[in-house]
Amino acid sequence: MTTMKTSSRWSGIGFQALAVLLALAFTTIVMLISGADPLQVYQNILTGAVGSPVKIADILVAWTPLLLATAGLLLTFTAGLWNIGIEGQITLGAIFTTWALRVLQPTDLPPALIITIGFIAGALGGMFWAGLVALLKIFGNVNEIFGGLGLNFVATALTIWLIFGPWKRPGVGSMSGTEPFPLELWLPTLQGFRLSPLSLAMGIIAIVIVYILLRGTYFGLRLKAVGRNGRAAFLMGIPTTRYMLMAFLLCGLMAGLAGATQVLAVYHRLIPSISSGYGFLGMMVAMLVNYQALWAAPVALFFAALNIGSIQLPIVLKLDSSLSGVLQGSLVLFVLLMDGVRRRLTRS
């Protein structure tokens, strides 16, 4: 959007602000309908999110996998791909990480090494699953949305099967998850917090890499060309297939790392909904920021804060936490809607 003239940039910002206001208004109406006091709700979300250092750290804990997922999605979106299969890619990352830890746990390897291998395994798992989507698209002509959606279901089924079957707790048949890993295989956290500086750094590095890739490299430029007009890019000599595959694999890598983080730093075991919906949430973030890496980090942080802050709602106001999802969803909807309105107005 660098080519945009100043006036239209300002009008763009105006429309975005309008979109945010509309989303807030819409969410407020939802609250009023459900009989809640909107001011109290917003206040509770705020204190729930930033009320204490532990809370702020918890936001960063949620931010990390969301950031990884969003960073990966920026690449696939840039290549014009709807990688809806990211949920499955996160899940496979978590499965591979769990697998690696289970295999290495009885060995004498130092825990730090096992954890490192766990991360690598997670990245491979995500790439594997993303690679399947890519192959289905490139060689099977299966649209990545359908391929990804299908593989999401397969990933969930695989998780359930592992939890009830080969990886079940001894004598237990419950979907609650596998046996937790011993403390030494937990990613070290800051004293008194659940936040691991290591995984946080990984999330930040990922988004920075994606920013640089898309902003200042030949690779990013070509990826954009593929996304804008694949046919033209192909005719100009860009190997579009290879670029699409690369986008998928890189996204899978980051999704896999997100899954690994969920296992190593948050749950310390495999649970059925190990992706925590961060893949879909990441898609919303990416759409909301119009696929620009610069804005992805703060918006993802905001979304993470909404998730953590809304935990307070059921305690104090007996409201469902999914209210934050209403706000997140309506934000995306209205921003896109306003974008459409702006284009229509500026065209005429």
Place this chain on the structure above:
Amino acid sequence: MKSKRIWFVLSFVLLLTLLVSACQPAATPTQAPQPTQPPAEPQPTQPPAEPEEFIIGMLLVGPYNDRGWSQAHYDAGLYVEKKVPGVKLIYIDKVNPADRPGTTPEQLAEDLLSKGAKLIIFNSDDMKDGAINFARSHPDVPVIHASGDTSWKEGVNYIEFAKFGNTMGKMEYGKMIAGCAAALTTKTGQIGYLGPLINDETRRLTASAYLGAKYCYEKYAGKNPADLKFKVTWIGFWFNIPGFTADPTQVADDFLNSGYDVVISGIDTTEALVQASKARAAGKEVWAIPYDYEGACAEAPEVCLGVPYFNWGPAYLRAVEQVKAGTFKSYFEWLGPDWTNINNHDTSAVGYVFGDALSADAKSNVEKFIAELAGGLNLFVGPLNYQDGTPFLADGEVATDLQIWYLPQLLEGMEGQSVPSN
């Protein structure tokens, strides 16, 4: 072309939003039933001292109004509110791996703590790890884990904590009574057990229902217990989570459609009762026995043979008093019914209320059975074999608490999985 694209994007976003919101927990009704306020006291001449505020923080695995396990805990909280002036219950419900993505029980417990809770109650077996993690990082905060064994010194999972209480009712008795009522009602001689997940607790409770059924089938119905079919089908969790568990509605229907005319529920919610009611409306002569919550029969009294339920109130009341007095220490309790009146809300940890569908004849026999239990009848006495035929108890041998709590298999004569197959 362009507008087509916008529409594509928009409809996609809409789809995504729907997907995301579908993954969120179902909306809880916004108006929680208000605890009934104690009647206004006559105005005393001296204004009484403001009672000291004491907040109980409770994590519920299911919805607070599930007519089952979680509601029994929720109501116990309200009971303590009524009994002790100044006590206030705050809670988070639907605390399980599927309903609250991205959170852990220990994290949610901290939210309760930040809202002033002085005692944290983890209400589910599923939160065992969460409760332990929380206790590790907050050793000074009194914690109760209902149904757990962490503080049982003789148990196999003992961890030493300063302020970690475990409480559980001896639901074995409730299940035996339920089994008895089922055996005295069934006409096909086939009882179905709608099982939750498989673990020590569910194995011993299912086995208890079977023992009660077998005993009453022989003694009061005068039939051969070897002819009694008792089958358990597990769904994989304490309640239905679509996509993750087997569907309890389906499981209950399968029982009812294949000759099992009584379904005993072992899950937190009331699907067995609801499906039996539907089958009855369609002309089938079937019954069900719900679980956990005293008021569970109300949903379909015409097919309800009664309900074995938990009464957590007295245990929580004691804990609150101990915390207030500063005497709260780690403990493990496994509380039996008050045999003078198993339905006494102030003294009995487990109870059984009869349902409308239980015939007068069967009811009088179940009452006799309860009197026998009160008189010391023990059904966990040998000879008893495990499901695979290996001996569990020799002739006359009485099972210890440890043997019952950690029952490794179902019993001989029961159909269904003892442990999940690979």
